[in-house]
Every structure is written in C-alpha cells, then in structure tokens.
Amino acid sequence: MADTAHAHADDHHYTATGIDNRKLAIWTFIGSECMFFASLIGTYLVYKGRDVSGPMPHSTWLLKGVEQEQMLEIPLVTFGTALLLFSSFFVVLALNGAQRGNRKQLLGWLCATIFCGMFFVGMQVFEFTHFAHRGMGYTTNLFSSTFYTLTGFHGTHVTIGLIWLLSVLAVALRGKLPPEKSLNLEMAALYWHFVDVVWIVIFPVVYLIR
C-alpha cells in the first residue's frame, strides 16, 4: 500500500515552483528553440532580396537567356501548412482522449496527427527535390542557402517530433498510457505545437512576403 502511494508520488516530479519538472524542462527547451529559430529567421531576413543572380523566390529570372518561373510553389505549401495546423488540432484531441482514458480517441487522433506530419515532411522533400532539379543547390545564391537552412532545420524538427509521437503511439498501443501518465503525450504535443508555431512565422516570412 505504502509502496503504491510512493510509486504514485514518484510519477509526479513536482518542483518548488509547483510545476512538474518535466513540463518546466520542455518549456525551457522550447524557449531556447525560439532563440535558435530567431537567429535563422533573422539571417534569412538580413539576406532577403540581396541576390545578384537567380533563382529568385518570387519573381522570374534568367538562366542562360531563358526566362524561368519564380521558385516558390505557394499552393502546395499552403496545403502543407493547413495540414500542419490541423495536426496541432488533432494532437490536442488525442491528449484530451488520453486525459479522459478514452483509448479509441487517443489512438485515432494520434494516428491522424502522425499522418499529417508525414505528409508535411513529404511535401518538403518533394519541394527540395523539385528545386534541386530546377538548378537550385544549397550554395547557388543567398536565397537558396538561407532558404534551405531555415526550412531544412524546421523540417528536421518536424521529423524529430514525428519520431517522438510515433514512440508515444507505440506506448499507447501497448496500453501503457493511462490518464495519470498523459503528461508523456502532453510533452510530445507541446513540442509538436512549437514546430507548428514556428511554421506559422516561416510561412508568411518566406513564402508570402515578397
């Protein structure tokens, strides 16, 4: 009995602040990530519009005298953006299910979240491959270097988030994610929302503002 009570107390690692230390840790980590992405976005903005040669993100450009279309594909990325936003919605529904002990809701929405995330990463891989085929390498010009660095790091974060969510899904499938352990999903969800809010900034800054 005493052991059970002790084990239960150990499940909640409260700090002197009254907040679970794992939650405090993930928020501190997210804070440091904000500054990391700020430096990448700042660098992108510093070099924005300073290219002396193509490829150009928002305007036509010349390649060996032949006019080329603008690089960025807005409709495709808009679809990816919408899916990433919906994945944030799906993961809170999964968390809601985990907290209420509704296994069906937890698994269903978690799978939907992972599917949306996979589509987003696939969209980015397609976009990078398409750009490479059109002659835009990493060192082609300032736009290409800053674009690949910023969106590539974001894509890496989405991939890490996907791996984290997949591991939580594996735990949930084995029936080892009861309501009292829903914080394990909440931490993954917080990270997932963070990559979503970063994209909320990147999408207009890179794709919509000319």
Add this chain to the structure above:
Amino acid sequence: MHASATHAGDHAHEHPTWQTYTKIALILFALTALEVWSYDIVHRHSPAALAVALEPIVVEVLLLLSAVKFALVAMFYMHLKSDGKLLASIFSFSLLLAAVIVVGLMIIFSYLYHVHPTLNPLK
C-alpha cells in the same frame, strides 16, 4: 504538502474542451486562407482596386495575421492560458529575446552595409 497543493491546482486549471479546440482550428484555417488570399490579391493584382489598397500594408497584414495565429496556438493548444503564469512568462521572455535577436541582426547588418558598402552582396 506542496505536491498535493499543486495537484489540486492542476485540476483547478482545466484544459479547454474539444468544442473550444474545434473553434480555434476553424479560426486558424480561416486566418491562413485570409493570408493566402491577401498574397494572391497583391500578386495577381486582381481585383485591382483591392490590390492597390492592400499593397502598401500587405506585409503588416500578413505579420498581424501570423501573430494572431501564433497567439491562438500558444494560448489554447499549448494551454498557456490555463497552465499558470510561470510557463507563460518563460515563453514570453524567450519570445522577447527572439525578437531582439531578429531586430538586432537586421539593425547590425543594415549599419554594416551602410558603413562598409563593399560588404553588401548587391554592390
């Protein structure tokens, strides 16, 4: 003692309901559509009257829409509205530092290009 007090506090800060989550998702979707629509109006210059009116302020409009989306996700999906002030303070302070980094970089490079024009890739 502290743990039990906090545990009670956890229940006092209830997370939003799925109805609230759905409303926020619809608002986020609508704001994204508005962003792309604003871009499209200015890019295609159609309808012309709206494009002329929107063109001088399109950057501000896009940044404002983005900020609203950011705040909605942080407050409702990341539960900052209901999870207490400490976490909100940590995140707000980080965002403040992030903003300082972005603005600082832009000011430094703008000054650098002004003082040393040869460093500007366009020169």
